[in-house]
Amino acid sequence: MPVSMTNSKLIYEALKACDVKIMSALPETWLVHLIRLADDDPDTILVRIAKEEEAIGISAGAHLAGVNSALLMQNHGFLAAINPIVSLALLYKIPLLMLISYRGHMGEKDSWQTQGGLVTEPVLRALNIPIWHLTNAADIHRRIKDAQTLAIAALHPVAVLLSRELMWED
Amino acid sequence: MLRVDALQAIYSELEKHIVVTIMGAVAAELYTLGHRHNFFYLEHAMGLASSMGLGIALCMPEHKVIVIDGDGSLLMNLGTLSTMARYKPGNLLHIVFDNESLLSVGGFPTATATGTDLAAIARASGVPIVIEANDPQHLMEAVGTALHSAQLTTIVSKVEAIGPKSFHMDLPLLENRFQFKRSLEMMRQQSQV
Numbered sequence: 236m237p238v239s240m241t242n243s244k245l246i247y248e249a250l251k252a253c254d255v256k257i258m259s260a261l262p263e264t265w266l267v268h269l270i271r272l273a274d275d276d277p278d279t280i281l282v283r284i285a286k287e288e289e290a291i292g293i294s295a296g297a298h299l300a301g302v303n304s305a306l307l308m309q310n311h312g313f314l315a316a317i318n319p320i321v322s323l324a325l326l327y328k329i330p331l332l333m334l335i336s337y338r339g340h341m342g343e344k345d346s347w348q349t350q351g352g353l354v355t356e357p358v359l360r361a362l363n364i365p366i367w368h369l370t371n372a373a374d375i376h377r378r379i380k381d382a383q384t385l386a387i388a389a390l391h392p393v394a395v396l397l398s399r400e401l402m403w404e405d
Numbered sequence: 406m407l408r409v410d411a412l413q414a415i416y417s418e419l420e421k422h423i424v425v426t427i428m429g430a431v432a433a434e435l436y437t438l439g440h441r442h443n444f445f446y447l448e449h450a451m452g453l454a455s456s457m458g459l460g461i462a463l464c465m466p467e468h469k470v471i472v473i474d475g476d477g478s479l480l481m482n483l484g485t486l487s488t489m490a491r492y493k494p495g496n497l498l499h500i501v502f503d504n505e506s507l508l509s510v511g512g513f514p515t516a517t518a519t520g521t522d523l524a525a526i527a528r529a530s531g532v533p534i535v536i537e538a539n540d541p542q543h544l545m546e547a548v549g550t551a552l553h554s555a556q557l558t559t560i561v562s563k564v565e566a567i568g569p570k571s572f573h574m575d576l577p578l579l580e581n582r583f584q585f586k587r588s589l590e591m592m593r594q595q596s597q598v
Contacts, residue, residue: 292460301590
């Protein structure tokens with residue numbers, strides 16, 4: 236499977252450097268290494284959810300309990316979680332660090348991913364959620380740290396879009 | 406059983422622990438019985454009170470977390486039962502008041518009115534202890550058992566579809582959010598002393 240182990244590790248290390256203690260995830264191809272890294276790490280609580288809506292509740296609970304969280308999701312998972320993002324995270328000013336695999340964008344061969352790819356950024360913008368694109372390994376550490384910093388300062392969700400260039404080694 | 410009588414019966418336990426409730430009648434009734442800074446009323450995002458409770462329980466394993474859910478809310482997020490059961494936090498107690506109705510939006514019947522059995526779903530999802538308690542005495546005992554057992558428990562209590570005259574709570578939701586967070590922070594600090 237040509238998912239980049241090197242870049243998955245860099246992303247995971249960046250999350251650890253942000254003192255992220257709890258991660259929620261629903262398996263998706265580009266996220267497999269990240270999820271395994273979290274699962275193998277005794278210092279990280281990995282919550283494997285049934286649907287991404289739950290992840291918003293889990294992260295809200297973690298924040299109120301004083302613990303940093305991150306959400307690993309596909310963009311279709313983000314789309315599945317819109318209502319709780321609006322009526323829990325935005326309504327209650329909950330910071331969310333959402334790492335979203337950006338399927339259906341340039342280079343996508345799977346036709347079923349393409350509608351989600353087309354609407355991801357417009358929906359994020361409609362929700363007033365700031366977007367960081369991760370396309371270069373050199374940016375990973377700084378951009379994840381800065382995304383978390385803004386989320387916590389603004390008490391607002393932020394989206395880090397994981398690109399094909401970063402995650403997939405063709 | 407009236408839900409307000411059920412809440413009254415377990416109030417002395419609720420006030421000692423972290424409580425997350427759903428919106429609507431149960432929030433207004435608990436608030437009226439006596440608000441505490443360790444009570445959080447999730448005034449929207451139906452179905453996610455239990456997910457929030459799970460997040461808190463996993464992050465604060467030394468404290469007990471009580472979620473007060475309802476049939477309408479739980480039916481919107483049945484996956485939460487399988488997720489809670491997967492991690493089984495022993496400090497999490499999930500109480501479901503089942504009035505077979507979406508009471509605060511006109512009283513339309515939910516699927517529990519036509520045979521869906523939430524206790525059976527919880528059991529089949531793998532929740533280790535599931536108790537049905539349909540009167541205040543029974544509920545009080547079940548809550549006591551759950552809090553001492555250190556095992557994830559779901560209690561399903563049938564209640565009448567009767568709510569308070571007013572759903573008004575003199576507590577802006579952001580005030581509740583910030584005071585709740587601060588209250589949890591104090592609980593953490595006290596447990597570290």
